[in-house]
Amino acid sequence: MRKSINKLFLLMVAAALVFTSFVIPSMSVHAEELDLEAESAILVDAETGKVLYAKDPDVALPPASMTKIMTEYLVWEAVENGDISWDTTTQISDYAYEISSNVDSSGIGLTQQQDYTVEDLYAAMAINSDNGATIALAELIAGSEGEFVEMMNAKGEELGLPEYKFVNATGLDNESLGDNYPEGTSQNDTNLLSARSSAMLGAALVNDYPEALEISSMPSTEFDGKTVENWNYMLDHDSVNLDQYFYEGVDGLKTGHTELAGFAFTGTAERDGQRLITVVMKTDSIEKRFEETAKLLDYGFDEFDTQELFPAGYQEEGEETAPVARGKEREVNIGINEAIHVPVKSGEEELYHLEYVIDEDRLNDDGELEAPVEADEVIGTVNVVYDGDAEDYGYISDETSQESYDLVAMDDVEQSNWFMLTLQSIGDFFVNMFQGAFNWVKGLFS
Incomplete structure (x- = not known):
């Protein structure tokens, strides 16, 4: 008798769950x-x-x-x-x-x-x-x-x-x-x-x-x-x-x-x-x-x-650094120094990422920043990109758009002295020579 009551109870709960899933619509409005x-x-x-x-x-x-x-x-x-x-x-x-x-x-x-x-x-x-x-x-x-x-x-x-x-x-x-x-x-x-x-x-x-x-x-x-x-x-x-x-x-x-x-x-x-x-x-x-x-x-x-989608100091995964030429360090951490707040539709908090655009005037011919670089120095812009399926209406105008934010260097990178630059050049020479020789030998067996 107890087993029958338990089965009946479970059936009633299951039916209630199924019924609820059909009668309660999503409150989100498209x-x-x-x-x-x-x-x-x-x-x-x-x-x-x-x-x-x-x-x-x-x-x-x-x-x-x-x-x-x-x-x-x-x-x-x-x-x-x-x-x-x-x-x-x-x-x-x-x-x-x-x-x-x-x-x-x-x-x-x-x-x-x-x-x-x-x-x-x-x-x-x-x-x-x-x-x-x-x-x-x-x-x-x-x-x-x-x-x-x-x-x-x-x-x-x-x-x-x-x-x-x-x-x-x-x-x-x-x-x-x-x-x-x-x-x-x-x-x-x-x-x-x-x-x-x-x-x-x-x-x-x-x-x-x-x-x-x-x-x-x-x-x-x-x-x-x-x-x-x-x-x-x-x-x-x-x-x-x-x-x-x-x-x-x-x-x-x-x-x-x-x-x-x-x-x-x-x-x-x-x-x-x-x-x-x-x-x-x-x-x-x-x-x-x-x-x-x-x-x-x-x-x-x-x-x-x-909402605050991206806090101050946030770095987009895979784009945490930028190369630096003629510096004591070969790269510098980059990211945002101010939090980014965006009106977000409910449930779409994870459907955004940042896209970095480094100012081309700051880059040399090899696509590197030139030292010295100062912490919080603006080196480009950050665009907030929506990855969802709903229509993105953008901003009211280009002039008032807050879609772009400052991309900054997060550390100081001092310019290297002539002696260290010479050593780096020599090191780069031998690295490039070794890489060239390696590729030549590898080509013989390919």
Whole structure:
């Protein structure tokens, strides 16, 4: 009877194990399973510039009010350079007043013959996306929006944006500006950014001026005696109707919408010290741009973790040394003097290796380093190579890529004196002569 019970118990355990193996799926999500409903999208680790996901990221599309991220950057830069201060005041031109009075184009209704501080106008632009406030800031900084547009395009080139075209400060289509479209542009022009360029611009703002997040994270603010709301529904709004879009850690960055652009959003969120930048372009509704952004953030935070893959002092197996000429030692230990941290997908920690590239200018004709060599001296670069099967999206740009690190000498190798060099030369002569003779004799019997 006891044997029968034991057999029955074992059968039940086995059946449970088999059943469990079928009903519990892997929780890991593959990039292709995201199935984003956006024409273009990208997900980037802000610290390293590593692209964690991309969908047609290099297609230039109208960014609508995401254009204002560049305007925000130039405001912060102007304050940093002392050209303006947050307390600097300005009044509203006829052009800015006309645009701000249009409630169909994010207008909160600015008042003429009234002084507005840069701080107030910036908040109206960054929180409520007010176009009149944006134009007022552009006119204050550059004298005219046309001259400000020149600054925008120059900064785009400086930041290395791969696909961009700025024709106004707001992101509206020029035809929406009537006869006020900026000098140097045409009435049919519109701003253009790719998802990659928008992410690079967002990362530049966040990394260079992190205080900008203190403003972009505000769900609402008081302006001119009235409450204005942030178009970013992923923040912690008081409205019950927006609770479904709230995402913990989101603190920016900029929404955008025109008929031509559809609904777009450059977002950013931070959790446990990891900051992500997201871009979705040309979604078909206000809600969809936040839903698709949440998919990207879930994927980034759930599937990736920035890890120390290679500690300081690490040497790639089989490439621990490099030959040295004219030194007291014939070789020198080489490796990395700083730890390498990379956002890694769960379970893929072992799927990376280092590839050394020694600077050719440091090598003689025989491929040797020339003594003297100092410890921690940079002699080349180290590339982090991914060996897995999943698609590797690389880094957001060559300029911001952290895929290459310094390859250094790990010891001092002093230059040998003339006597020791002479002895080495004599020794090398006899070694080569013996090797030649050995090969000659060996050839006789082959």
